[in-house]
Amino acid sequence: MSGPRFEPVRAVRAYERVVEQVEEAIESGVLSPGERLPSERELMVQFSVSRSTVREALRVLQARGLVQSRPGDPNGAEVLPFTPAALHKSMTTLARVEELSLAELVQFRMVLDSAAILLAARLRTDEQLAEMAAAVARMRAALELGEDAFSAADVAFHEAVARAGGNKLIQICTDVVRSIVVRLIAEKLAGARDRDALMRQSIRHHEEVIAAIRLGDGPLAARLSRKAMYDYYAGYVPAAERGVLRALLD
Incomplete structure (x- = not known):
């Protein structure tokens, strides 16, 4: 059978999609250092995901040095400036x-x-x-x-x-x-x-x-x-x- 050949599709977890969108917003300048992400509750609504998914995404973003999320902080995670x-x-x-x-x-x-x-x-x-x-x-x-x-x-x-x-x-x-x-x-x-x-x-x-x-x-x-x-x-x-x-x- 002739036609295009496709590659297998990789399953992507929901938190990875959240991470990708936040990273893109930071890289494009939509989100600047010092600004804050929406609260966890608001992120749940915007992304249509569970709280656990939002928290996993925030953990990944923090591990990459992109945001800082403080336990118990009612505000959203803060976008960090780039550092060497x-x-x-x-x-x-x-x-x-x-x-x-x-x-x-x-x-x-x-x-x-x-x-x-x-x-x-x-x-x-x-x-x-x-x-x-x-x-x-x-x-x-x-x-x-x-x-x-x-x-x-x-x-x-x-x-x-x-x-x-x-x-x-x-x-x-x-x-x-x-x-x-x-x-x-x-x-x-x-x-x-x-x-x-x-x-x-x-x-x-x-x-x-x-x-x-x-x-x-x-x-x-x-x-x-x-x-x-x-x-x-x-x-x-x-x-x-x-x-x-x-x-x-x-």
């Missing part, structure tokens, strides 16, 4: 649920960090450059203090670079991806025999990147960053998957 924390939570959940491979995550981090560094080389101020240099100095001092201090200084460097680039979305994404990657290889790093050598190599790479940023050579700084990440992470990625990382090298 909400995106951070969503991205972390996505990375865990989708079971992204370490190779994919490292590749994404290489892209994000090199973009942030490219922007920083062109837009940074002298004060921001000094912040980056101070972070690397703390990394060097941390060789005597231990891994935790070194890691904190390394994070401070990348945060300073991301701020200098001026893109908040890159800042958030970089922070999320870095934390997930570090979590995935934490045990391997802890057991590495050449930790001191790895830290010293990392410091040299950071110093090369800062030198390129100081000169305003964004392409060079970004290229050095991608190479440094490849050198640092490739050994933890299965050999068959390293091609996705090499694809970003010049």
Whole structure:
């Protein structure tokens, strides 16, 4: 029999339809931060659903950081302003649920960090450059203090670079991806025999990147960053998957 082929229909629960409509109202600007949804009773009437359905929808919306509903509040749930924390939570959940491979995550981090560094080389101020240099100095001092201090200084460097680039979305994404990657290889790093050598190599790479940023050579700084990440992470990625990382090298 010829004709169109259709996909199976997914059953949708009533509360999901409520969530979809409220989300659409927020995304379209019909509902603005600070405004309130109708009361539970009014929502029951408008959506023609039970109180339990309305409350389940509100729980989902609150979990997504879109509204805040206080127990016993006679008013409707309040629409919350967008915050970077909400995106951070969503991205972390996505990375865990989708079971992204370490190779994919490292590749994404290489892209994000090199973009942030490219922007920083062109837009940074002298004060921001000094912040980056101070972070690397703390990394060097941390060789005597231990891994935790070194890691904190390394994070401070990348945060300073991301701020200098001026893109908040890159800042958030970089922070999320870095934390997930570090979590995935934490045990391997802890057991590495050449930790001191790895830290010293990392410091040299950071110093090369800062030198390129100081000169305003964004392409060079970004290229050095991608190479440094490849050198640092490739050994933890299965050999068959390293091609996705090499694809970003010049």
